[in-house]
Amino acid sequence: MRYLPKSQSDREQMLHEIGCGTIDDLFAPIPQEYRLDRDLNIPRQFGESEILDYFKQRAAENANGYSIFIGSGAYNHYRPVVIDSLISRGEWFTAYTPYQPEISQGTLQSIFEFQSMICELTGMEVANASMYDGSTGAAEAIMMAVRITGRHRAVTANTVHPEYREVITTYAKHQGLPLSSVGYGENGRVDVKALEAAITDQTACVLIQSPNFFGTIEDVAAIAEIAHKKGALLVVSIAEALSLGIVRPPTEADIVSMEAQSFGVPLGYGGPYAGVIATKEKFVRQIPGRLVGQTVDRNGKRGFVLTLSTREQHIRREKATSNICTNQALIALMTNIFMTVYGKQGLRDLAKQNLAKTSYAVSAFEKAGAKVLFKNSPRFNEFVIQTDRDSRELNDTLIEKKIIGGFPLKKFYPELGNSAVWCVTELNTKEAIDAAAKGAGR
């Protein structure tokens, strides 16, 4: 086996030194009746070229060369080549969690930069080293609000990504945390009146997403005021991180839970991605997950360490703020490199291209005869189209044109009929937008 660095004589010599006759002597602690005395029934060993062929065949069975018009929590943005070039260094991807700071300063400093940039972008004061993803991050953010307020209910907007809400439901179900849901108005934004009525003196937090699942940007300041008036916190979930390049950050929020996939992370059929939780300094001791802090060594030299770990499971066990152990360090590094490549001007330029393409697409779809819902509300790079035809059928006809159409809403929002949420990024050409609009029109 080519990954094993020992010759048969090495093995024999080692067994001899241990004082064993055969390797199976070392497995004697396993009761005989449970020892596997046959080969596992899995395919034989493959040569490297065969492995590559197998996965090339699988890759060929997936969509290739399509113009992707779905966002809905996973955004198709260009990934600068320096990302993979850098993260392919073994020092990044074959290292472990930086528990030994003297030989982990690379990972630690990069996480410190990640935390800093997330603060700059979100307008929050502290950010953690990352969470699994946006959906579990949103659930953890709600649990954090429960700890801070001592209240045990949460209100979620039903314009939050439906799969985020499903994950939150799973997390909340067994923690004695009742959830209530608030709908949207004709403008595709949270129904503020209904929200106001839903918040009680038992509400720990309100969770909204902005831009929301329809692509509409919420009025965070107004919603924060309503939540705060009743002593509840506001948690803002951001699924499309690139929106922060051009949309005002949700500074009025108490906790921001962001999915950072847009920042250079491959779509990868849904993962791995990287969530992150950012918040106000006063809540830092309730934040879940790892944190990196700056300090000095014995000679006064600047360096970085994992810190405030008394919140975490390996110290606190059942009293920890969360059971989370792994974060998404390598994915956070991808996003860190992406944010560095684009930086202050580039994130803005890139976001503006998305805005322009989306604005063009909206008029192209309208011109072609499709109905745009929530038309007068501000949006970033997603919009909802209503058609006569069933959205799935429509998407089937677009496949021939090498177009993957918008995400059909019927399953989660049956009241919207034949509607789908479409996404346009810098990677959708005018030509593809025109073709999609023509196909989606009457």
Add this chain to the structure above:
Amino acid sequence: MNDKIKKVSTHVSQNEGLIFEKSSPGKKAYKLAPLDVPEVDEKALLGDLARADLANMPEVSEIEIIRHFTRMSTWNYAVDYGMYPLGSCTMKYNARINEVVARLDGLAGAHPYQPEKLSQGALRIMKALADQLIEITGMDAITLQPAAGAHGEMTGILLVRSYLESKGNARKKILIPDSAHGTNPATAAICGYEVENLKSNAAGMVDVPSLVAQMNGDVAALMLTNPNTLGVFEQEIHKIADILHEKGGLLYMDGANMNALVGKTRPGDFGVDVMHLNLHKTFSTPHGGGGPGSGPVAIKKHLEPFLPKPVVVENGDGTLWLDYDRPHSIGRVRMYFGNFGMHVRALAYIMANGPDGLRMTTEDAVLNANYIRKKLAGIYDLPYNTPSMHEVVFSDRNQARKGIKTGDIAKRLIDYGFHPYTTSFPLIVPGALMIEPTESESKEELDEFIEAMKAVAEEAENTPEIITGAPHNTRVSRMDETAAARKPILRWKPRAAGAAE
């Protein structure tokens, strides 16, 4: 440097500040394609919601970025540099083919919501991995959705909970041995269970009489790591399972140490009802500096209706689809389908090994741990004499007499060119040194490690001050962690002070 330090020499390493310190206005590392649609005015489109500027985000050029991240990378230790004997972490070689196939366009570029008929390759990979993990564990069904080990634990305990609820009573408690990982009790707590500690016996295994005494109708499950965190196989595992089952409880196995078992025995055969795997341990997906992981949960048939949705299902014609219509499901634990990129890598690893390679991998992992044990026992105190599987736990008892603790020995090991073992865990061994070499080490590397450990033990006798001051040859010396926690500095701020926006 002394002449016993053979693995490393010091060399010049580059200094590098924070990226913000290299930034100046107008520098760029990107060039967008020209916009092929009309420009827009964001103020007109967004009004008050338009962002004024991006505060203190950096502005640097491409070459500076390459140097920045390359220089920082050289400050990390890595499996690619050498042995990384962190107990319970299974720091094995990360094969390059795994990285190549995960980046193929049709896989890396697949949108999770693209139609199922355009996702057959991805679904086929998930199905193949699921089938093979089921065979490897001897279980009946699996979900690949959990994003990491602890997330798998949560999924597994929610499955237990839903199953018991369907029987009429979710019960109140989870039993957890005192040797368990911290994630186990934290998981039980977030799933709404009380944690009850179960003590270990003199051999380091579950104390069966205690289990009998503590097992009753309030106990939902026992969370057991096997081999446990001492690297010891629970020899009475089936009896343990029977005790739980007789009173209607379930056996949860934490699969963190599955690297000791693959191809030699199967948890499904020895009575486990539900278990998680860590693809980033046993199945070689890279640790990445602390994630991403992947924590599939394998189960016996009776738990199958409760699996997270969706599940991959095969049609009569061989095509695959996603079944969301699962009325008894615990629900979702993560959006989409889990860390698919890790599923690809794990499958590539299994294919590269085949049944013979996987078995030999396990054998080499156990051989390596026992070789270290044989060579270091006596020099380092072995608190439990029970046979070791894939890892061995010593204590610092011999060295503590001179005031040298496990953490000090670990720091000195850095000067010898090795990443430290896991310190101070499991908690049942005071001053623990938990060593897991994995199968990826050659005899030569193991011998160098053993020599280094012996040399440090000698220093502990003769020149303890050199150990308490270690590491001496690193970029930074021991960090002031107390100061870091007392007055946390968790982000860079511009010198002029003031918040971002």
